Amino acid sequence: MGTFLAVLIVGVLNNGMNLLGINTFAQRVALGLLLVGAVALSQWRQARAEKTRARAMARQG
DSSP states (O other): HHHHHHHHHHHHHHHHHHHHHHOHHHHHHHHHHHHHHHHHHHHHHHHHHHHHHHHHHHHOO
């Protein structure tokens, strides 16, 4: 489900930028920033989940 949604977002973003006449370089930069942001968000969420799990294990003893 997540991959499908990601492909849909990238496709809509590319199509919209083409319709607006944004040059190719700016489109690539925007896509790169989107990908970097997605990876950063994923890593942050994973680290937060691991921290929560560690706290729960520490409480259990």
